[in-house]
Amino acid sequence: MARYLSFDRRPGPIAAPSLLLRAADPLGDGASLAGLSPWDLMDAAVDVPGDHFTVMEDRADHTARVLGDWLRGEVEGREHATGTVTS
Numbered sequence: 216m217a218r219y220l221s222f223d224r225r226p227g228p229i230a231a232p233s234l235l236l237r238a239a240d241p242l243g244d245g246a247s248l249a250g251l252s253p254w255d256l257m258d259a260a261v262d263v264p265g266d267h268f269t270v271m272e273d274r275a276d277h278t279a280r281v282l283g284d285w286l287r288g289e290v291e292g293r294e295h296a297t298g299t300v301t302s
Contacts, residue, residue: 228256234285235260236278238270259285 239262261281265274 226256232289233257233259234282236270236282237262238267239264240266240269242266242268261285 233256235257237260263270263274263278263281265278270278
C-alpha cells in the first residue's frame with residue numbers, strides 16, 4: 216500500500232459520469248489516510264457503511280443498492296434531458 220500511495224498520478228477529467236463509493240469506516244486508526252481522496256473530479260461521492268474490505272464483502276448488498284440507485288438516477292436524468300427512453 217505504501218508503494219501505491221507514493222505514485223504521483225492524478226486522474227484527468229472523463230466524459231462519463233463518475234461516482235466515488237467511499238468506505239465510511241477507516242482501516243486501523245485511519246489517521247494516515249484521513250482526508251485522502253484524490254478523486255476531486257468525480258460527479259458524486261457516497262459514503263457507504265463498512266471499511267475498505269467489508270463494503271465489498273459483508274455489506275456488498277448495500278453497496279450494490281447505492282450504486283444501482285445512482286446509476287438509475289443517471290439514466291433517468293439523461294432520458295429526461297434528451298427525451299429518450301431506454302429499457
